[in-house]
Amino acid sequence: MNSNSKGMTLIVKTVTRLTVGLILIYGIYIVFQGHIGPGGGFAGGVIIALSFIHLMLAFGKEAVLKKIDQEKYFLFASLGALALLMTLSFGFMRRHQPVSSSGDFGLFSGGLIPLSDIASAVMMASGLFVIFLALTLRTKREKK
Amino acid sequence: MEIHLILLFMIFAGIVAVEVKDLISSLIALSAAGLALSLGFLVLKAPSLAITQLVVEILCVIILIRATINKDLPMVKDGRWFFNTVATVLFIGCFLVFSYFALKELPAFGQPLMRVSGEYLAGGFTQTGVANLVSAITLNFRSYDALAEAAIIFASIIGVLAITRRIGKTNEQ
Numbered sequence: 573m574n575s576n577s578k579g580m581t582l583i584v585k586t587v588t589r590l591t592v593g594l595i596l597i598y599g600i601y602i603v604f605q606g607h608i609g610p611g612g613g614f615a616g617g618v619i620i621a622l623s624f625i626h627l628m629l630a631f632g633k634e635a636v637l638k639k640i641d642q643e644k645y646f647l648f649a650s651l652g653a654l655a656l657l658m659t660l661s662f663g664f665m666r667r668h669q670p671v672s673s674s675g676d677f678g679l680f681s682g683g684l685i686p687l688s689d690i691a692s693a694v695m696m697a698s699g700l701f702v703i704f705l706a707l708t709l710r711t712k713r714e715k716k
Numbered sequence: 717m718e719i720h721l722i723l724l725f726m727i728f729a730g731i732v733a734v735e736v737k738d739l740i741s742s743l744i745a746l747s748a749a750g751l752a753l754s755l756g757f758l759v760l761k762a763p764s765l766a767i768t769q770l771v772v773e774i775l776c777v778i779i780l781i782r783a784t785i786n787k788d789l790p791m792v793k794d795g796r797w798f799f800n801t802v803a804t805v806l807f808i809g810c811f812l813v814f815s816y817f818a819l820k821e822l823p824a825f826g827q828p829l830m831r832v833s834g835e836y837l838a839g840g841f842t843q844t845g846v847a848n849l850v851s852a853i854t855l856n857f858r859s860y861d862a863l864a865e866a867a868i869i870f871a872s873i874i875g876v877l878a879i880t881r882r883i884g885k886t887n888e889q
Contacts, residue, residue: 607846612854646877653870660855660863685846685855692866699873706880 579632588630595623603693604686613689617696624701633709642709645702652695659688722756725749739784747777762861768868 579585603616628636662684726749733745750773757766823829836853846852854862 607848607851609848610850611848612851646873649870649873653866656866657863660859660866683845685844685851688855688859688862689851692862695866695870699869703873703876706877 579635580630584630588626592623592627592630595626596620599623599693599697603689606689607685613692614696616689617693618700620693620697621700621704624697625704628704628708633705637705642702642705645698645705648698649695649702652691652693652698655691656688656695659684659691718759719756722752722759726752726756740781743777743780743784746780747773750776757864760860762858762864765861765864768865772868 599616599619599622601616602611602619603613606612606616624636729745729749729752733742733749736742736745750769754766754769754773757763757769836849836857840849840852840857841847844852844856846856
């Protein structure tokens, strides 16, 4: 009942402390191997955003907004979109030519495609999280 | 050439949508612009984006008509049922006839057209260096599609932020 700003109970906090790092690392893994196996920027970005949302649901909004506020998340989303625009348009101009290559099935074997994966992951993660922040903070403000 | 015509039509429809006073007319002009955008995607050889644009456009138009029609137009509920029924049956009949002819043109189940996708499957890995062919197609061969889909997602993020921002924020500053 009085868990408005402090988050949920001790059980949820302990389980969250154990799992949220794993979820974040899994999302980053999905992003970085998107050109080798199933995955990619959009799916990995959603997983990263879900780990942030998980943290915020368990610990309250102060734990997430303490260092980075909402405008900064939106700035990250904008930077991700800009990087995605640059990588994809550059890759469209030089299609069929991998820019750099570390051998087949290497971690960065696809030239610009891992970079655009990372850019779209940044955009998706911070964008989804900023939407979540906007919706939850708005409802709290209306209740006052 | 077609893309310039479509762009001119979209600019014209956008000006009409902004300038006209009636809300329903403005909505019709906006949906015409959206339909032209879908055609433009089709001209630019991005069919999946065209389908997405069409579906989103139809949804938006339905929601916007539902939001505006009670304020502008009184709904006529009686007296025109005969015309309404005949028009509905006629449009359903037209849709069925056209879909019959369109569905006959589709390739049979299990035997897809391999004109473009055959080249992707054969040379996708050697041309892009990416083992995951889905990533290779969406981010390299079809990067226009991926770029515009990311643009749609980013526009939706901006839209949510614009709707949910604090009202009267400029008055407080």
